[in-house]
Amino acid sequence: MSPSISLTINGEARAVALDDPRVTLLDLLRERLDLPGTKKGCDRGQCGACTVLVDGRRVNSCLTLAATLDGAEITTIEGLALGEELHPVQAAFIENDAFQCGYCTPGQIMSAVGLISEGSAGDDPERIREGMSGNICRCAAYHGITIAVQEATRNMIRTDKEDAA
């Protein structure tokens, strides 16, 4: 009998039977759940293209066994926008030309969302660069990526403050 897990993906509860207990979260998303927005770059946890949030924490989905995620809450690039309204990080990536070919972009954005919620980088460019260095961009749109993360961080802090007020 194949094991099955229950997890929440982009707010939707899913029960998934695992044909192969060794399946990674990345392959599960792309090949079983019709969520190809998360990309496969190296399939060994070194390029960051497959970054998603698991319980709010950024992980390389290619190194995460789906079987370990029973009860977890997963957010992928497809679940970031609220309908037509882009997440501030998504909007900042467009605003600052933070990509060229776009293939690393879903991973970069998920990583940025994770980094911002970790709260350790703030809007310091050097810390942002360090915090984003697990996500390779071969087109080297790093200048735009750094500024986009900086800008999104500021916008999100401002919005939080306004909400609190």
Next chain:
Amino acid sequence: MSVAKPLPHDAAKLHVTGAARYVDDMPVPADCLHLAFGLSTVAAGRITSIDFDPVRDYPGVVGVWRAKDLPGPCDCSPSNHDEPLLAGNTIRYLGQPVFLVAATSHHAARHAVRAVKMEVQKRDAILTVDEAMAAESRFEEGPRIWKRGDAGEAIDAAPHRIEGRIEMGGQEHFYLEGQAALAFPQEGGDMVVHSSTQHPSEIQHKVADALGVPMHAVRVETRRMGGGFGGKESQGNALAIACAVVAQATGRPVKMRYDRDDDMTITGKRHDFRIDYCAGFDDEGRLLGVEFEQFTRCGWAQDLSLPVADRAMLHADNAYYIPAMRVESHRLKTNTQSATAFRGFGGPQGMLGIERVLDHVAHTLGRDPLEVRRLNYYAPTKGGAAPRPPAADSPRDILAKKKELEAHPDEDLTSRGAQDVTPDSSPAPTVPEGVQTTHYGQPVEDFILHEMTERLAESCNYAERRRAVAAWNAENPVLKRGLALTPVKFGISFTLTHLNQAGALVHVYQDGSISMNHGGTEMGQGLFQKVAQVAATSFGVPLESVKITATDTGKVPNTSATAASSGSDLNGMAVKAACDEIRERMAEHLAKLHQDNPRDVRFEEGMVKVGGERIPFAEAAQLCYMGRVSLSATGFYKVPKLNWDRLKGQGRPFFYFAYGAACSEVVVDTLTGEHRTLATHILHDCGSSLNPAIDRGQVEGGFVQGAGWLTSEELVWDETGRLRTHAPSTYKIPACSDRPDVFEVELWDGRNIEETIYRSKAVGEPPFMLGISVLMALSDAVAACGTGYPSLDAPATPERVLAAVRKLRDGV
């Protein structure tokens, strides 16, 4: 007007929401088959036995193919027909596809290939430059030699002379999206192929050839690539052919994508080079004669190595006038991956050779390298000579061309690897007075590097920082700083003249929306956006009115690869020609309706102004439709003025040059060899930029990739010919934290003197070579450790830098 605006990428919203589809993201029917190659495990040898039973028995496997099971050779080569899809019994490199497995899933296919039992009799492999030279293992009959004057004599007569050698490594493309193809069999034996390729026409040609069908039976579509950088000019052929062959055999859709390790093990990379040099110069550092001997390992098959090596020879002058010059180029055949196109296409390697010479000359004389560089620059030309009327095509030697075609009936004409025995096109270039020519005879008519260098040196405080670096180095024994400002002059055009053409297809629909297609492919360089801006500007409509559709061989035929930085130049002009045609038809009809002169009809701000009235563009389109005016047109463009004879090494291979300059400052830890780029200032020439935001991205990205090539990206083959750096764990690509702490990019505000699309300049490759400034700055820092010349090779990894430091300090 849309052109010249910094608008975001056309698919920006799709990218940030994960909705942008790449080949592997496309939904496929449930019966889709997945392929994997079984690879050779030695670099040279002969297969003595092979047992597929365990592979066939693997769950999910549907079929196994060896070379003899294929419908024909299924050649994948873009040039010499020397690349069969699968090896026969002879193995030519480690990683060569030997057999093909089709299975019901990607994983099943990958696992199954490992079950094979293959026995191979090893042979001695030719891996290095020295081995290849000793064995006379090369492409072409001998070295290619181009010269001007007698360089040997000039060097002998010169007051000073240096000799040296620089070795530079290759480079893995590491396009984030690996190679991928997907084939759908159609009725009547037709085939539709989706391919992550820079060259859909090439895929179409190779697939048709493999299937034994005419090109019209194969349609290739490319929406986008997740990066190309040259690695998808010919390296996607194998996957597309494999998919099509299996799809034809099984009648099922077939998909193939390489896993990263396979991708790096199978596919070609940038050519590594060894360049030996000898230069004679005067007391000030003025070059009087230079000799280069360039050696490059081309790998097991010819691929695009000849034009790559040609371009290295063409850039052996970079920005410098060298009165006597000799360049000898050896294209060596080795038992390694077949080296291929990579951003710059040999240009960076040739350019690094002469930059090394300039650095070495300056060090020998104890002069500032920038002064020596400027001293040797081509003569300034004040924005170029007076424009000349476009030259008419000269009468061609039709018989010779015909003979050439007959000798190669299946010649892949749209490939850069195609033969070009008979030069055609314009008459030989005339040289205006006061204009110097390159070593291959092309006049340098718009040499703007004097002004650009002046401005960059000023804006980055070069002189002051030069003093500060010297002061720092005098006081600090461990951390040494280095500074270098290097120029780029890069020739724009395919050196195979006939490739410099493009087509486009534009439709205006009755609601005023516009659909546009051209032969260029989108790989992140923003081509689609730039070309859409051209179309929107032509019709005076907002950009949202223009839809750019996937590149499709069924819409625009016989296209050239999106390569050689030519995408916007060629396709922009072709699209403009199509738009102009439709606009003229519309203007004529509307003028007639309003008793106006067609020439006075204006297309602006979404409106058409005619006969004192302003009609919305959509309404104008409707009126034209009702008036039975054709609202569809093809456009065509061919680059003028080209004339090139590659055998002689003479003529005008380039329409124009693109320029740039970069100043980098580095710091080196002389105890470990580790280094860091502290600041980089760039001034780059995009002519009159079509889209400054996209162009800046190309400049920044090109520089980082170029600096990566020369510092951290190291390919290592072991003594058996196995590539040991086949994943990002062992192959270091620049990350976000590796970019310079201070990184200033400015675009030169100028216009192309040639009539390009809105007087812009190509921008894909030229900025890559700005990365040379980092290597030269490292050389400068190492030089501060002693009195000798560092002769720093590339990539200047900490290991190499440390070795260079030790050599200078201790002589070991």
